[in-house]
Amino acid sequence: MANDAVAGNALRVAPAQPEATDDPVRGVLAAFTKDLIKGVDETLAAFLAAEVDSLTEIDAAMGGFAATARDCVLAGGKRVRPTFAYWGWRGVVGGDEPLPSVLPALAALELLHTFALVHDDVMDASDTRRGLPTAHRAAAARHRAAGHAGDPDRYGEAVAVLIGDLCMVWADRLLAHATVPPTRLLDVRRCYDQMRVETVAGQFLDVLGENDAANWSVDRALRVARYKTASYTVQRPLLFGACLAGADAESPLIAAYTRYGLAVGEAFQLRDDLLGVYGDPDTTGKPAGDDLRTGKPTALLMLARQLATPAQRRALDRAGTVTATREVARLAEVVRDTGAVARVERMISDRVGEALAALDTASIDGTARSALTGLATAATTRRA
Template identity: 80%
Template sequence: MANDAPAGNTLRDVPANPSGRDDPVRAVLTAYTRELVTAVDDTLADFLTTEVDALAEIDAAMGGFAATARDHVLAGGKRVRPTFAYWGWRGAVGGSEPLPPVLPALAALELLHTFALVHDDVMDASTTRRGRPTAHVALAAQHVAAGRRGDPRRFGEAVAVLVGDLCMVWADRLLARAAVPPARLLDVRGCYDQMRVETVAGQYLDVLGESDAARWSVDRALRVARYKTASYTVQRPLLFGAHLAGAGSDDALVAAYTHYGRAVGEAFQLRDDLLGVYGDPATTGKPAGDDLRTGKPTVLLMLARQLATPSQRRALERAGAGGGDREIAGLAELVADTGAVERVERMIADRVAEALAALDDASIDETARIALTGLAGTATDRRA
């Protein structure tokens, strides 16, 4: 198999027979990720330079607006979606196909992700993302610094919506640059569109849940996790990659990816639920306890209410009432006391096991099988 960097051909091969978290596979997966992230970021930077320059020709202010959107795209992140899409593609084509023809499609997923993040931050009134101000907060600050009239917060939120919209359009434009046969690209586009529909559905349920938390349930919280996160983080990117490789909807590999992706994606969100309460802000880039402060009906909080004693349940009703750091820390301790944290950890482990079982009988490139086995762990056992 090839041993070239992404810009030339495929990524380096992973040795077979992983034996645990600390074996060479983990180190090689890290190298894979580093190389793929570099290739995706280079593709995005080249594309966005042209796009920002074109918008700057309309008006100097448009150039600044477009540069803000570009900066949020290139502000870091784990590039999880392009990574799963790459392995979905690689699992189908093996190690001999060149990477550059599909790189625009992989990178387009990161533009879609930026669209979702920017809009999500507006809806959640989040102030930080990846350790820096969210788009709407940064734009409000620009409004103040420029001495403009009107409400800075309103301006920041309105322009952030436009930033997200622009990233969505950019994603479509970059996807169209993938050098694959037109009929195949149309099939890829169908998968991409379904991913976007499911993301919107999950986001709506997430917003609805915050306004109707008293009548929410564990099952409904899991449905949010499935559509808001699992679909567009793992499952659909894997299928996106498979369709880039020419796999049909009735292909057995597509069925394996569907089961693996749903399980790992749900586990990914369950880990996010835990990090949202117990994560270190210095590592996650977001304040701890926001989900409890707002009363977001996550699986974790729904389970805590289900498992709580009557007195614990009454105390948990304070979730969503705001409160200072001491009150939120007390609620976090109470959630753990109900046994909900242990239950969520078991749910994560069960889903990872389910995902790995889905790969057992799949006809898949062996390097991709090993990589997806490793990613099932790294995506769901993390600190950020």
């Protein structure tokens, strides 16, 4: 079983000195969660090794497919969702509860995240993820190299959809390995299911927005942020962790986590909006200006349209039609000149303030409070 890989390690995660790094998220995660991330990665590696072996018995090609799915899961990432879930749990149980009992549940969130990323890359026709070819592009390249019949791109998309589906099933299977009371696991499952439903809802609104940009608005863009990102990145993982700890659903702590999670999650997405236009590709692992190339109706672009002069609005109407790097850079300048970037930065700051105020409304383990305070800032000032 996956949790056997770490059952001998009663991990006690405590603050340390932040590692020297240019990425604030990595610095805070290193300070508060080094042992946690190690435990999550070991749990995932042990679980996936057994799953790949099992699927290889069906057919050698199936083993290769499963290994590709495994590599998507283990190919880096900050482990943000398990981290927020961990502190949601630790904020309830305090510092003495051993971690291995809930590690499979925390690690399952990373499998759910991979499901969402792989499918999102197909829907967005993205070429790269974390500096590497996306799953569908890599599968298409293998199809071409092998000289197979049929459309390589169509094949690649089909394989990526199946990789995402498999990761969703794996997440369910790994979650069941958590050693918590069965009645509590039912509550955890309800929270987990709600997180998945809200993720799908947010993803649908994201797709709809790209195809109905003329009827989009700042409010609808923020609704996408709330359900596509805030729910499954911060808010629901926090509540998921609290459920693992057996927290009372009506407690002030749950209300505080809900407020904090929504505020930080929206700020997280707003930072993504800025990085999607102004991020350094060497840091983000994705080309700069992709959102302008596709005309994605993010809160940033909707605000730019709202604040623009007539001349600026005419320039912004070209979003979704430009491809040349120079044209994209010019559009990015127009967006900045409207004042939208400064407005989004204020929105991020306001939400971080709201999140920190929420933490003051409930009794939370002191170390967890410190970690969540640091993560609220780090997750919203990151460069990737």
